[in-house]
Amino acid sequence: MRTLKLITRFYGGIFLGNFLVTLSCIFLFLHAGHDAYKIIGILFWYKVITIxxxxxxxxxxxxxxxxxxxxxxxxxxxxxxxxxxxxxxLWLGIIWIQLLIGIPAYLSNLFLWSVLLIHLYLYTRK
Amino acid sequence: MIHTLEADGIELDFGLRRILSDVYLKCETGKITGLLGRNGQGKSCLMNILLGNLQTASNSVRFDGKVIKKASKRSDLLLYLPQFNFIPKSLKVKQVLDDFQLNYADFENRFPEFKGRQHVKVNSLSGGQWRTVEIYIIVKSPSLFAMLDEPFTHLNPIQIEKIKEFLMEEKANKGFLITDHMYSHLLDVSDNVYLLKDGKTHPAKTIADLEYLGYLNIGVRD
Structure with missing residues (x-):
């Protein structure tokens, strides 16, 4: 449990960068529309390399x-x-949800701005 | 039971420059071993080799005679205080002690200047206080040995005396390898001292030995 807490703390420091990459994958998915499955290989390597x-x-x-x-x-x-x-x-889960039900663009935007504002708040608190 | 940490056969080169070539070092639990040397002689490199963080052409690091290649993965064997601040600056003092499963009340009793400061972030502490927290967690956490790289730097004279007293008490629980440029403080607390010069370790006991070996030039021999 203690180890998990410490790893989570470290992950918190690199979460924003990784999550922005995941969200950019969602936006690319949204733009690809019905051809989205064709770019999944590119997105996979994009995610692995950025991690x-x-x-x-x-x-x-x-x-x-x-x-x-x-x-x-x-x-x-x-x-x-x-x-x-x-x-x-996390990336795989979000992509899977996107493939199955499709997250509306306004919801992705809302999510992105919420994450950014939370990070900004936490950063200014430090 | 006395445990030992021994290292020999260490060869370290940076390009064409040989840093370490003939090193022998022995630390024992219940003792403080001092390591002196001028800048660039490889003291911190040697500590990182003992930890297994720095790979070398050859080395033998043994705990109780058993070769351990990556002591950095065994916090029960060896802990390391680097010469720079290593506690994440956003953490509060109590969080740090909790992470290392240490009691804040014990810390407060040992260093009363921290009374009521458990919720202060480490980056809001003075340089000396920040270093004191770091020394405390490394010295107090359970392990056979601890290496302290420049523990007295950033500390004022009163803090240095407190840390020396603390180390003398805690050496009953583990073995220490300490390096610092403040040689007089190091000699005060050390049971045995090595001088690292030209890639080799030389045993030294007194200031006269250090002068003879060319580490000091203060006229003790005259």
Missing amino acids: IMIFYTADHYKKNELYYYQNLGISKLKLLITTSIFDFL
């Missing part, structure tokens, strides 16, 4: 903080694997 890029950016800018997690028994590799799997599953 790795965002983690390595975090590794660069938060490298000092990684010693905190290391001293708590959570290695960089464990952080990479767990946050990447979770984020990919």
Whole structure:
């Protein structure tokens, strides 16, 4: 439980970047309309590559903080694997919902702005 | 039971420059081992090799005689205080202690200046207080050994004396490997000292030894 809490805390720091990528996939899906299934391969690699890029950016800018997690028994590799799997599953879930029922564009917009405002609020609180 | 941390056969090169070549280091629980050396001699690199964070052509790091390649994955064996601040700055002091399963009341008793400051974020503390929190969590968390890289830096003289007292008490629970440029404080608390020079470790006991080995030039030998 403690490990999960710590990994969640680390993920919180890279969530926004990853989530913006996921939302951009939804927008591309919306624009593709009936041909959406044709671009799913491209979106898959787009997501995988951005997950790795965002983690390595975090590794660069938060490298000092990684010693905190290391001293708590959570290695960089464990952080990479767990946050990447979770984020990919989140992406997969949202894409699946989009494929099955289709999220209206206004709802995606509302969701995006809510996430941005929450992050802005949390950032200014820091 | 006394546990040991030994390292030898370490070779580290950066390009054509050899940093470490003939290192032997032994730490024991219940003792403080000091590591001195001028800038760029490879003290922090050596600590990262002991942790397994830095890969080298060859090395042998042994805990109780057993080779451990990645001690960084074993927080029960070895903890590390890097020379820079490592606690995420958005965390509150109590959150940090909770993460390491340490009691805030014990911390407050040891360092009374933190009384009522449990909800203060670490980045709102002074540099010395921030460092004190970091030293406390590494020293107090259960593990066989702890490596402290420049623990006295950023601390004022009163804080240094408190930390020295704290380390002397806590060495009963684990073994310490400490490096710092404040050699007099290091000599005060250390049971044995190594000087890292030209890629090799040299045992040293007194200020005269350090001067003889060329680390100091303060005229002790005259």
